[in-house]
Amino acid sequence: MNTNRNVRLSRRDFLKLAGVGTAGLALSNYLAACAPAGSNTLNVLVPAAPDPAPPGVGQFSLDAFEQWKKDNGFEVAYEAPPWPQLHDKMAANFAAGQYVHDIIYMSGWVPEFADYLIDFTNDLPADLIADLPASSFSTLTWGGKRLGVIFTLSLLTMFYNTEMLEGIGVKEAPKTWDDLKGVAKELTGGGKYGWVLNYGAPEGIGGVASYWMCFLQQAGGKLYGDDGMPAFNNAAGVDSLQFMVDLMEFTDPGSLSYVGINDATNVFSAGQAAMMMNWPFMWKPANDPASSKVVGKVGSAILPAGPAGSASIDGTDAYTITKLSPNPEGARKLIEFYLDAEVQKRQVIDTGWLPIRLSVLNDPEVQAAAPNAATVLEQAQHPYDSYVTPDYNAVTTAIGVEIQKALAGTQSAQDAITTASDLVTEIVKKRG
């Protein structure tokens, strides 16, 4: 018995089938496109916790967040990838030239994407603006516009293992470069190191070039001159790098391979390294018994002074509003909520990320929960320029690679600085 059946399909039948298929696809696409972009939905791009994240991604002020949404009639749709993916995502979205997000977290990328952002800070309440450090807007100002608002005071400061320092009779953190080198030398040995940091990634804030910028400013140098051209091929530039090179002898050699701050933080939290510089969030995990062996033994201080004094860099964690946002008013209100004093307080108590509001920073409850807050405030009295520009990634990659060669001992500090200066000059000229 022949079980094969001939199915006749005329051209008309085929076209009918194709039509039904196309209509089905179009309908599903239409429904998918409509769902997330309703007018009462604010789309927000932020990093996943434990990086600095707002309520709803970070586990704090959740009830207040629900209440805000109810009171204001908004839904908030978060996209929260790991921090390293943020820049790629926003670059791809901006390149598409279409609305994707209302609010975007930025870290040093404001000049790079300035044309895609709006200046909304003049519409923030006056009492809120007055409660923010004026200097917090410096890295967010480009072309005369303030294109975002910092939500956490995030400067690099020194963290040290009090037990290890006391073990060699040192009661407080090193105050100068010489102190730092001396203490690091004494504490290095037996599988332990005086210093640890992640020198593995060259670029961006938190890359090796940005760490060198701390030492550069401590040496009295600066990255750019008044003409906007590189101004670090001088004694300050070389001395600052030479200090990092000298410190390598007492640094966990793994530092050259650590590509993220958590790699270095783990070494410190395991009690394997005595000192490091880190962002303020470090205080909480380093004192959490679940993740740290140095609970209760963590000290915090401003970074040691070079020839020109102490200096740091700014993490520049900010919220911005995109130019294509259909609801900039709602986006601004949500940012105001993120900066509400009570939300800021819960931010530091529950996540360790310091607030930016001065009134909250000076709150006794906050200072008790985050004793390093006072240190960060003190660090803010010293220079902390991150030198962000539209080509910050290219600039820091060029500098970072040369610094890595010097730290690995394959070229001198002088050669590294000269080459880096030439490369940055080329990049700046290209900027046009």
Place this chain on the structure above:
Amino acid sequence: MQTSNNYNRSRYRLGIWFTAPAVIVLLIVLAYPIIASLVLSFLKVRFGGDGLTFAWHGVTNYTDLFTNQLFREALFRSVYFTVVEVAAVIFLALSVALMLNHPLGRSAFYRVVLLVPWALSPVANAVLWKWIYNANYGILNQSLIGLGLIKENIIWLGTPWLALNMILIADVWKAVPFIALLMLAGLQNIPSYLYKAARLDGANAWQQFVHVTLPGLKTTLVISVVLQSIWALKVFDLIYVLTKGSPADSTVLLNYLSWRETFSNLDVGYGAAIANVLFILMFMLALVYIRALRPRQTAQRDG
């Protein structure tokens, strides 16, 4: 005769209608990006506030490319990485396939275990190796110290050539299973009577391997070499997670360089030019792949 021609013509037309959706999808998802990438490589692309702005840049991106030392180094490293990886993967995969083809190795259990590295997602694989290579806590250092082979921790990802080769090892580990299964399928296609005849002629194991196994695996080997070359050329995940191109750009390969220029430095045209060089290399390998498959198809039709 006329009816037969009409029938064939209508079958042919209907075939075109049926294949049209697939062709259209391929044009959208393959041809369009390839052409767009080619066009981008001749443009100066800027992020201009309303999407991107484009300006004709001629062949400048390509001339910049070939005068750029980092590109030349990345090209050399990519070729080195590909050659060494292909050699290592083919050797290991063939060894594994021979063991699995042995009566003692035919248990399905071994094949399932073999598939684990291949089944891991690329990023999970990279994170796994990141912990293995960790300078202070990595199992590699701990094991070697435990065995008395080294006295101090080695910074596996801290020196240029060592870091590149450690990435290579991690990539080989992931690539071996698939190629081994491919070879196993090839081995099982070799008729057993050839081995019997060889034994009757007095061939020892090595002679059987050289004169029966290797010729029988010729097509499989060519396909494996070509596929593995393409996969090795486009390695990205391991570099992104393990080293970010460090130390001192020593693990920057072409694919990573293209990503860095495009998404990190936002030099889209230059990044596209690098991607196109990579595409040409892969395209040439794909031609070899197609040619390797052709004799078998001809033989099947003739048969």
